[in-house]
Amino acid sequence: MLKYALAAALVLTAADAKTPAEVWKDGIKDANAVWATQKHAYLKINDAAYLHEGEFASLIGDPKKPATWHWAKGKAANAALIASFQKGKAVLTKGGKPVPEAALANGIDIAPDIDVTGGATQMAPGETGLRLWVFDQTNKAAKAFKGIDVFPYDPAYRVSAAFKPDPKFTPHVFRTSRGLDKQFFHAGDATFVLQGKTVTLPLYGDARKPADVKSLSSFYTDELTGKGAYHAGRYVDVELPAGKFPPATVTIDFNFAYNPNCARSNFFNCPFAVDFIPLAMKAGEKDPHAAAH
CATH class of the missing domain: 2.60.200 (Tumour Suppressor Smad4)
Known part of the structure; x- marks a missing residue:
């Protein structure tokens, strides 16, 4: 939904021969290009x-x-x-x-x-x-960039979740990094088991009509937030097959979790995460300010 660099690599089709881990690895290369080497990085x-x-x-x-x-x-x-x-x-x-x-x-x-x-x-x-x-094109920040920092791929963080739709697509307003508000719509809740704990995670869409929903996103914090993970939380996206809303189940791969663009740039307008996962989520992107790359 949000089309951030690492998340964009998650889109898999039936014809894809690569494993999720291979797609993830390619996504890191793509993310680095989006941040530093493309013309409009x-x-x-x-x-x-x-x-x-x-x-x-x-x-x-x-x-x-x-x-x-x-x-x-x-x-x-x-x-x-x-x-x-x-x-x-x-x-x-x-x-x-x-x-x-x-x-x-x-x-x-x-x-x-x-x-x-x-x-x-x-x-x-x-x-x-x-x-x-x-x-x-001569910006020093792009020239100094060393690449995104991520946890190693762990298949345990790729989960299948039962999906309970919200028939009202309840509007939810998120405060943003620029002091503005962004509205998304609560499409439903995903429930899964991870590290022996049952977790229910709200998922949001940017359209109110189910027919217009192509993907969903979670904006979450966890027990690593501010302790190796970005202090304002991370996002993870869930792709949906066309015409398949609501699905009975969804696959969430937290290895593709990514920071808001505001983690590295002041020029974006990023929603603050509001939902909490009561686990140390050692998957996805790390805090770029926690340690030198």
Whole structure:
């Protein structure tokens, strides 16, 4: 659902010949590329702007100093790009000329090594806004990145869980790292046995209609949170076969658990975990701040 790097590798089809452990290993390589080496790698972000309806932001910087590029509120006369969110669409002006909203998907070139991407994002329950990123291909954070740190793959953390759906798809509002709110919908509870203990874990979707649900997510803390696992909790995603909601059972592989992107970057808007697993979950991604890689 959240499309984070490590989690994206979990999608298996009947044609996949690789074992879950092999898919997990490949996912780590993909995650490292998403963080540091791809053109729009997360650690190449210099700054972000989150705009509500009617708000403006100006991109300002020195073409000879890539690290200086940043967003300022409002409309600035010396801006390389002015952006606003009007009637649900991005409105962009570069050098006094309009730029098509569709250009944000691939990137709008600003200066050598600098470009801008963006798109619609949830700002609050029922409210869509605009998120904008400015990327610097010379960003020191990307160059210094050593790779994500994970626990060794342990098949014991791949569990089959009974699924009890929530027929109301009850809305649940999560506070986020940027002081905003994000709404997800409680799709049901997964119950499984791990380390001899029965655990019930709520699972959430980003759509309220069952037909629109393609995957579910858990936002959880555990006994390792703040003690080797990221202090704000971790996420794990559960893929669902098309047209198979509600399933009688789901498979949860905690080896694919991942940190919110906010664990390494201040430029994201991450829900805080709220559900607790009463176990030391030695699976998935570790706290990137706990030890040097």
